[in-house]
Amino acid sequence: MGRIFAYITHKNGVADDSALELAMAARKIDPSASPTALITGWGSAIDAASASVASSYAEVWKISNEKLAYPNAELVRKALVQVVPAGSIVLVPHDHFGIDLGPGLSVRLNAAFVSDVLAVDATEGGFLRAVRQEFGGQVSAHVRCDLSSGAVITIRPGAFKVPAGATQNGTIVDKSAEIGALESGRRYIETIAAESGDVDITRHPILVSIGRGIQDKDNIAIAEELAVALGAAVSCSRPVVDAKWLPKSRQVGSSGQTVKPKVYLACGISGSFQHLAGIKGNPFIVAINKNPKAPIFQVADVGIVDDILEFLPEMTDKLKQVAVG
Amino acid sequence: MEILVCIKRVPDTSENELQLNTGGNDIERDDLVYSINEPDNYAVEEALQIVARTGGNVTVATVGGEDDEEVLRREMAMGAKQGVLLSDEAFNGSDGKGIATILKSYVEKNHYDLILTGVQADDGAAQVGGMLAALLDYPFASLVNSIEVVDGQKLRIGREIEGGNKEVNEIDLPCVLSIQTGINEPRYVGMKGIRQVASIEIPALSASDLGVAEATVGEAGAKVTRIDYFVPALGKGAEILQGGREENVEKVIELVKARGGVN
Numbered sequence: 374m375g376r377i378f379a380y381i382t383h384k385n386g387v388a389d390d391s392a393l394e395l396a397m398a399a400r401k402i403d404p405s406a407s408p409t410a411l412i413t414g415w416g417s418a419i420d421a422a423s424a425s426v427a428s429s430y431a432e433v434w435k436i437s438n439e440k441l442a443y444p445n446a447e448l449v450r451k452a453l454v455q456v457v458p459a460g461s462i463v464l465v466p467h468d469h470f471g472i473d474l475g476p477g478l479s480v481r482l483n484a485a486f487v488s489d490v491l492a493v494d495a496t497e498g499g500f501l502r503a504v505r506q507e508f509g510g511q512v513s514a515h516v517r518c519d520l521s522s523g524a525v526i527t528i529r530p531g532a533f534k535v536p537a538g539a540t541q542n543g544t545i546v547d548k549s550a551e552i553g554a555l556e557s558g559r560r561y562i563e564t565i566a567a568e569s570g571d572v573d574i575t576r577h578p579i580l581v582s583i584g585r586g587i588q589d590k591d592n593i594a595i596a597e598e599l600a601v602a603l604g605a606a607v608s609c610s611r612p613v614v615d616a617k618w619l620p621k622s623r624q625v626g627s628s629g630q631t632v633k634p635k636v637y638l639a640c641g642i643s644g645s646f647q648h649l650a651g652i653k654g655n656p657f658i659v660a661i662n663k664n665p666k667a668p669i670f671q672v673a674d675v676g677i678v679d680d681i682l683e684f685l686p687e688m689t690d691k692l693k694q695v696a697v698g
Numbered sequence: 699m700e701i702l703v704c705i706k707r708v709p710d711t712s713e714n715e716l717q718l719n720t721g722g723n724d725i726e727r728d729d730l731v732y733s734i735n736e737p738d739n740y741a742v743e744e745a746l747q748i749v750a751r752t753g754g755n756v757t758v759a760t761v762g763g764e765d766d767e768e769v770l771r772r773e774m775a776m777g778a779k780q781g782v783l784l785s786d787e788a789f790n791g792s793d794g795k796g797i798a799t800i801l802k803s804y805v806e807k808n809h810y811d812l813i814l815t816g817v818q819a820d821d822g823a824a825q826v827g828g829m830l831a832a833l834l835d836y837p838f839a840s841l842v843n844s845i846e847v848v849d850g851q852k853l854r855i856g857r858e859i860e861g862g863n864k865e866v867n868e869i870d871l872p873c874v875l876s877i878q879t880g881i882n883e884p885r886y887v888g889m890k891g892i893r894q895v896a897s898i899e900i901p902a903l904s905a906s907d908l909g910v911a912e913a914t915v916g917e918a919g920a921k922v923t924r925i926d927y928f929v930p931a932l933g934k935g936a937e938i939l940q941g942g943r944e945e946n947v948e949k950v951i952e953l954v955k956a957r958g959g960v961n
């Protein structure tokens with residue numbers, strides 16, 4: 374089996390949490406491997422980030438180049454193919470950057486590609502056996518990947534738990550001189566920060582969160598009435614925002630807000646990992662869903678198999694009765 | 699602008715409770731409700747809006763079998779001029795790279811300024827667009843949530859990154875973009891619209907029509923294969939309330955108040 378690399382994403386000189394998770398994943402793929410960190414960037418930011426990952430990797434390959442100051446995946450790919458030896462395994466986090474980099478990198482390295490891996494079962498006879506999810510997380514699958522010409526594997530954020538301890542005193546190897554001119558047909562211009570909204574869902578102790586199960590714009594009122602009666606705020610999953618029923622500032626998840634309420638009422642939400650990624654602080658989760666197999670029931674504390682369009686209004690009525698009575 | 703949108707017919711996961719088949723090698727597909735992969739539908743709408751501004755045509759293509767024609771027709775009813783079915787037994791069992799290889803052969807026999815895919819399909823792999831771009835040596839951007847045509851040579855695009863922030867890029871044509879949901883509001887398609895395109899012929903192109911080497915696609919070319927499907931053993935899991943609705947309503951209110959610190 375080829376050498377295992379972990380691509381390190383970092384911001385303002387600080388390595389992402391995935392840096393350690395990829396090291397764990399590498400050890401699952403090959404317990405005897407000593408994975409190498411691959412890091413690209415420029416200036417003091419890459420120096421700081423390289424120094425910090427050297428405590429978790431025995432070797433850090435650093436590619437410092439002004440063109441890589443912002444991680445434009447097209448340029449990063451062009452840099453990596455110049456240094457990664459044929460037959461290597463390259464691990465990348467499955468996030469907005471990994472989705473951008475991974476598939477094209479695998480083609481350029483002529484390597485296999487497995488995306489969004491949650492667990493590694495075994496590596497045997499040149500094949501890797503891994504676990505992924507399909508159909509919005511409703512079903513899992515075992516996949517087999519031929520490692521003979523290497524592989525690019527994107528790793529589900531948070532799936533590989535990192536034990537404390539075991540620090541390395543890694544060496545930083547400067548590979549910058551091996552990179553030729555970097556040009557791409559795609560040029561980064563700027564980052565526009567998400568707009569803040571009317572309600573700051575990150576500050577509320579109780580969230581009534583609605584998903585596609587709310588079914589229609591007119592039904593949003595059902596959630597709003599319940600929220601008023603409970604003293605809660607209304608948040609939502611992505612499809613509700615895609616349909617323009619609520620503003621983006623109400624979306625919980627990896628491409629929305631990170632919330633830390635005490636209680637999270639997930640109403641008609643299936644429980645995709647991108648949604649769950651936005652729920653932090655271990656709140657008490659109540660899930661109401663008409664599908665008893667919905668993945669949300671695996672993470673909720675309490676579940677009710679019911680139709681939210683009937684259940685939520687009854688909750689509101691009951692709260693009003695109590696308030697009056 | 700000539701735009702190709704690569705689309706897929708998938709089981710509608712918000713409509714179906716998926717079950718495994720007895721062999722565990724597939725989901726039970728009888729009685730499933732299928733639809734167009736959601737991000738693909740946004741991609742077609744985006745393509746239609748672009749040609750409405752700049753002129754040109756939208757073509758939709760899918761790799762699959764006869765059953766998949768229905769999604770081509772649905773998107774043609776939205777306004778795509780042409781549908782193309784890339785179909786051959788040799789394509790069965792393709793991995794992502796295989797599908798991208800088939801699409802690449804089709805693209806090379808034609809001329810497109812812009813190629814769109816959805817961000818991901820039912821397998822959640824988010825792979826075909828980026829692979830297709832690399833095979834064609836076109837620039838690529840994923841998770842695109844806005845497109846502005848600058849001129850005939852380039853686009854200004856937004857990519858959705860963490861926290862709902864937007865990364866703005868300029869990208870040269872021809873290029874491949876994977877489209878994220880929410881980029882637009884896809885138009886409604888009624889039965890009437892679908893009937894109107896029912897008689898348009900949809901060409902089916904085989905491996906030899908496309909000049910695809912059979913060893914590079916299908917099972918023969920796949921480096922990644924699915925062994926089986928399974929439903930993981932439940933972890934702790936939620937305590938499912940078994941009462942009647944009224945009882946459950948009361949219980950939830952009690953729990954929310956206790957845990958949320960409301961009185």
Ligand SMILES: Cc1cc2nc3c(=O)[nH]c(=O)nc-3n(C[C@H](O)[C@H](O)[C@H](O)COP(=O)(O)OP(=O)(O)OC[C@H]3O[C@@H](n4cnc5c(N)ncnc54)[C@H](O)[C@@H]3O)c2cc1C
Pocket residue numbers: 469509583584585586587609610611612613624625626627628629630640641642643644645646647648651661662663664667679680681682711712817818841
């Ligand atoms: C790069 C990327 C980033 C993403 N970022 C986010 C993000 O930040 N946040 C996010 O939420 N998603 C995000 N997504 C989308 C995510 O993958 C899921 O598609 C989404 O979370 C699903 O939302 P949902 O659970 O509301 O809808 P679905 O998965 O369609 O689930 C709807 C649920 O409602 C139930 N239901 C339907 N009707 C009723 C009823 N009447 N009563 C009770 N239950 C009912 C169904 O059984 C089902 O479980 C992202 C996707 C990608 C690719």
